[in-house]
Amino acid sequence: MLEFNAENIDDLEEEAKMKATEISISIVKAVCKALEEGVDVVAMGFLKKLNMDSSVKKENFLEALELNFQRVEDAEEFELCQKATEWIDILRSESEKES
Secondary structure, eight states: OOOEEESSSHHHHHHHHHHHHHHHHHHHHHHHHHHTTOEEEEEEEEEETTTEEEEGGGGGGGHHHHOOOOHHTTTTTTHHHHHHHHHHHHHHHHHHHOO
């Protein structure tokens, strides 16, 4: 789980920019693991000083994978990219069936 040290929203935005790759990798890993284990919500991070937390719900798993994929690929986390691609394909297929 990611921990943020920001004391206000502006600091949080800056911290998130600095940790963007780390955050993306963590999100993709957590969402893939949640999908493998059938979990509906993934706790991603805690903002201690702001008394907030961050999570991803099942209905947003596809979007989370798609939005973070490029940073994971740029970080050369190719095994994780392969796993994410498999889940993206599965989730897209399921989404099309529901439409």
